[in-house]
Amino acid sequence: xxASLLKESETAPTLESLIxxxxxxGPTLRARAAExxxxxxLPAETIRDLFDAGVLRFFIPRRFxxxxxxxxxxxxxxxxxxxxCASTAWISCxxxxxxxxxxRMDPRAQQDVWGGDPDVLVATGSVSRNVSVEAVEDGFRIxxxxxxxxxxxxxxWALLRASPTGDQRQTYFLFPRSDFRIDDDWFVSGMSGTxxxxxxxxxxxxxxxxxxxxxxxxxxxxxxxxxxPGYIYKYNFRPFSGxxxxxxxxxxxxxxxxxxxxLLEAGTPGQSKDDVQTQLRLAESEAEVGAALxxxxxxxxxxxxxxxxxxxxxxxxxxxxVRDRTFAARLCFNAAERLVTSLDQSVVLAxxxxxxxxxxLGGMIQQIGVNWDRNMTDVIKASFGxxxxxxxxxxx
Amino acid sequence: MVDLIQDKAALSLRIDGIAEALAQSAGDDVExxxxxxxxxxxxxxxxxxxxxxxxxxxRAVGRFCASAAWMLAEHxxxxxxxxxxxxxxxxxxxxxxxxxARGGEGAGLSDDAIRGVWPSVGGxxxxxxxxxxGVADASGQDGAALVPAGSVRAAPYAYLGGxxxxxxxGIEIDALSVAPxxxxxxxxxxxxxxxxxxxIGSLIGCADGGYRDYVRMTRSRITGIGGASVAGFTQVQxxxxxxxxxxxxxxxxxxxxxxxxxxxxGAHARRDRAYMAHLALDAVTRLVRQMGAMGxxxxxxxxxxxxxxxTLAADAAFAWDDHMAGYGRALLGIGETVDVAA
Numbered sequence: 145x146x147a148s149l150l151k152e153s154e155t156a157p158t159l160e161s162l163i164x165x166x167x168x169x170g171p172t173l174r175a176r177a178a179e180x181x182x183x184x185x186l187p188a189e190t191i192r193d194l195f196d197a198g199v200l201r202f203f204i205p206r207r208f209x210x211x212x213x214x215x216x217x218x219x220x221x222x223x224x225x226x227x228x229c230a231s232t233a234w235i236s237c238x239x240x241x242x243x244x245x246x247x248r249m250d251p252r253a254q255q256d257v258w259g260g261d262p263d264v265l266v267a268t269g270s271v272s273r274n275v276s277v278e279a280v281e282d283g284f285r286i287x288x289x290x291x292x293x294x295x296x297x298x299x300x301w302a303l304l305r306a307s308p309t310g311d312q313r314q315t316y317f318l319f320p321r322s323d324f325r326i327d328d329d330w331f332v333s334g335m336s337g338t339x340x341x342x343x344x345x346x347x348x349x350x351x352x353x354x355x356x357x358x359x360x361x362x363x364x365x366x367x368x369x370x371x372x373p374g375y376i377y378k379y380n381f382r383p384f385s386g387x388x389x390x391x392x393x394x395x396x397x398x399x400x401x402x403x404x405x406x407l408l409e410a411g412t413p414g415q416s417k418d419d420v421q422t423q424l425r426l427a428e429s430e431a432e433v434g435a436a437l438x439x440x441x442x443x444x445x446x447x448x449x450x451x452x453x454x455x456x457x458x459x460x461x462x463x464x465x466v467r468d469r470t471f472a473a474r475l476c477f478n479a480a481e482r483l484v485t486s487l488d489q490s491v492v493l494a495x496x497x498x499x500x501x502x503x504x505l506g507g508m509i510q511q512i513g514v515n516w517d518r519n520m521t522d523v524i525k526a527s528f529g530x531x532x533x534x535x536x537x538x539x540x
Numbered sequence: 541m542v543d544l545i546q547d548k549a550a551l552s553l554r555i556d557g558i559a560e561a562l563a564q565s566a567g568d569d570v571e572x573x574x575x576x577x578x579x580x581x582x583x584x585x586x587x588x589x590x591x592x593x594x595x596x597x598x599r600a601v602g603r604f605c606a607s608a609a610w611m612l613a614e615h616x617x618x619x620x621x622x623x624x625x626x627x628x629x630x631x632x633x634x635x636x637x638x639x640x641a642r643g644g645e646g647a648g649l650s651d652d653a654i655r656g657v658w659p660s661v662g663g664x665x666x667x668x669x670x671x672x673x674g675v676a677d678a679s680g681q682d683g684a685a686l687v688p689a690g691s692v693r694a695a696p697y698a699y700l701g702g703x704x705x706x707x708x709x710g711i712e713i714d715a716l717s718v719a720p721x722x723x724x725x726x727x728x729x730x731x732x733x734x735x736x737x738x739x740i741g742s743l744i745g746c747a748d749g750g751y752r753d754y755v756r757m758t759r760s761r762i763t764g765i766g767g768a769s770v771a772g773f774t775q776v777q778x779x780x781x782x783x784x785x786x787x788x789x790x791x792x793x794x795x796x797x798x799x800x801x802x803x804x805x806g807a808h809a810r811r812d813r814a815y816m817a818h819l820a821l822d823a824v825t826r827l828v829r830q831m832g833a834m835g836x837x838x839x840x841x842x843x844x845x846x847x848x849x850x851t852l853a854a855d856a857a858f859a860w861d862d863h864m865a866g867y868g869r870a871l872l873g874i875g876e877t878v879d880v881a882a
Contacts, residue, residue: 405871405872408872409872417872417873417874418874420865420868422868422872423864423865423867423868423869423871423872423874424861424864424865424868425868426868426871426872427811427863427864427865427866427867427868427871428815428864430811430867430868430871431811431812431814431815431864431867432815434808434811434812434815435789435792435793435812435815435819438789438792438793438796438812439788439789439792442792442795464788467781467784467785467788468785468788468789468792470785471785471786471788471789472789474785475789517778520777520778520781520782520785521774521777521778521781523781523784523785524777524778524780524781524784525777527755527784528759528771
């Protein structure tokens with residue numbers, strides 16, 4: 145894709161210019177959605193296009209040539225991209241935001257990742273099996289397998305989480321592409337294009353500076369905060385994690401609603417624009433997605449305010465953050481499900497225009513960050529002052 | 541005389557100052573509501589010109605007493621409409637409470653005297669003044685008239701299913717004189733009111749009050765058999781969490797609607813208002829059902845909120861079928877259009 149997507153604003157991209165670039169790129173992403181799903185990874189050209197458009201440079205620090213724009217704008221981009229392809233939105237918004245993790249690490253680790261060509265995608269892995277982490281001189285020797293590593297086919301680096309032997313603290317370890325291999329095990333019903341395959345590491349050495357305990361990464365003033373000025377690299381990171389999912393999810397739901405509306409316009413069996421039930425159904429789904437968007441925009445505004453002013457998020461509001469993002473995801477799925485289940489049986493066909501959108505949405509809301517039972521149980525436990533499984537919600 | 545409230549911080553301080561008294565006077569009989577309205581009047585909440593402050597005030601009062609919040613919302617609307625009358629009208633009202641009579645039958649003004657029947661007027665029992673709408677003058681020009689509440693003949697008040705403390709009465713007027721400056725054509729005040737948005741604060745406040753009462757009661761509630769803490773039951777926690785999420789979302793919609801008061805009341809706003817009410821009612825209904833037979837008790841504050849909320853949500857401003865079907869039609873290009881990219 146042409147590198148002219150940001151032509152009018154190459155020197156100082158803004159969120160508005162990135163949105164315009166994404167809108168120009170949208171039809172191309174839509175045309176490639178089926179290919180991405182079939183290949184179970186995004187086409188390489190799409191990754192190139194996302195860097196050229198500035199989307200994947202959103203969180204790369206400015207001192208390496210990235211845009212280092214304010215947190216939150218990436219959700220607007222992810223939402224718009226999801227109107228065309230949910231998997232591309234996921235890579236853009238969720239995987240793209242992993243640059244903030246690296247930006248909080250030791251400056252030498254940042255230099256390793258971005259010191260050459262800064263257009264580098266960083267995949268992460270948290271779900272692991274058969275992991276061993278042995279401390280050696282100046283670093284660690286690591287082996288193991290990590291699953292659900294979205295975008296791994298295109299990743300130059302992988303940030304994988306594990307606990308060193310004898311140390312219960314979860315720690316991130318940063319591996320170059322040469323230190324891991326991919327196990328092609330991503331056969332799924334939705335979000336196939338994210339290529340969230342497993343990686344296997346076999347006795348790789350990681351220098352200490354390319355590691356960071358999870359607690360330090362999330363806490364205020366991590367090592368990278370000394371060299372990157374944006375608040376997303378400096379202050380408490382926990383409030384911001386988990387919200388990234390909402391951009392693609394809301395955009396994905398809007399894609400389903402739009403596809404349904406197109407079906408009505410084109411004429412579809414058993415549904416009529418003039419039928420009041422159809423009108424009510426569509427309006428309710430639109431209202432739900434609109435409410436989810438309202439929640440996301442409110443979350444972004446509040447988080448930006450806390451970030452800009454370096455204010456620790458008060459406990460009741462933390463609870464509200466987890467609650468709101470979880471409820472927004474549920475609203476989106478309910479909205480889409482209502483429309484899809486009202487259609488005739490042709491909706492089950494793989495080539496049906498609404499099929500991929502709906503399957504992708506179903507895939508996204510399976511992510512633990514918006515898991516209803518887990519989060520909502522913890523929301524109430526936290527509001528009663530009890531310990532939860534979400535560290536962000538615990539007062540101690 | 542208290543100072544006029546100029547901003548949200550001052551409003552919060554004023555409300556905080558009467559919160560304890562509001563909690564004690566909360567109830568849904570006419571006497572309780574009268575006591576609450578007296579507190580509200582003394583706190584200076586009757587003279588709020590800023591629409592956002594007025595909505596915040598109804599929301600805050602609604603947490604304690606939905607009937608009083610409804611009255612405050614109606615008074616605020618009338619107060620804003622009076623801004624289109626000659627200044628003498630507001631001066632006459634002073635710190636009095638005004639209610640609005642809508643849906644007049646055979647209403648008219650001739651020779652400076654009003655005639656007409658208004659079958660259902662809320663809050664007359666509490667009011668000092670009455671703003672009669674739909675009063676056409678001799679030339680047929682539609683307008684409204686301000687009259688002392690005590691000057692009209694009213695039937696004994698009746699209760700609705702909820703908002704009982706408002707009291708509803710039919711009134712009949714036959715040749716009641718209107719003071720100079722107390723009638724104005726509709727065009728003079730057409731854009732001064734909040735219209736269908738006037739009740740959104742009362743509704744969200746009422747739902748929030750129900751939620752708070754439920755949490756307070758559930759924290760200390762134990763089962764009748766076995767003495768287990770109800771708060772420890774997973775299903776109770778799950779239902780509370782869902783209601784909490786719905787109310788949180790409804791509150792964001794309320795804030796978005798309040799922020800958009802300057803815009804027209806288009807299909808999008810009507811959709812969000814109806815959906816906000818839907819979420820709030822759903823949330824409180826779940827909680828009152830969870831309480832089992834205890835939730836049926838007339839005196840249970842959650843039951844009272846539930847009754848009040850159902851009544852508030854029945855207002856045409858929140859009419860689900862009308863607004864949602866209308867929005868659906870607009871989306872599909874039938875009738876009014878909406879910007880789908882918004």
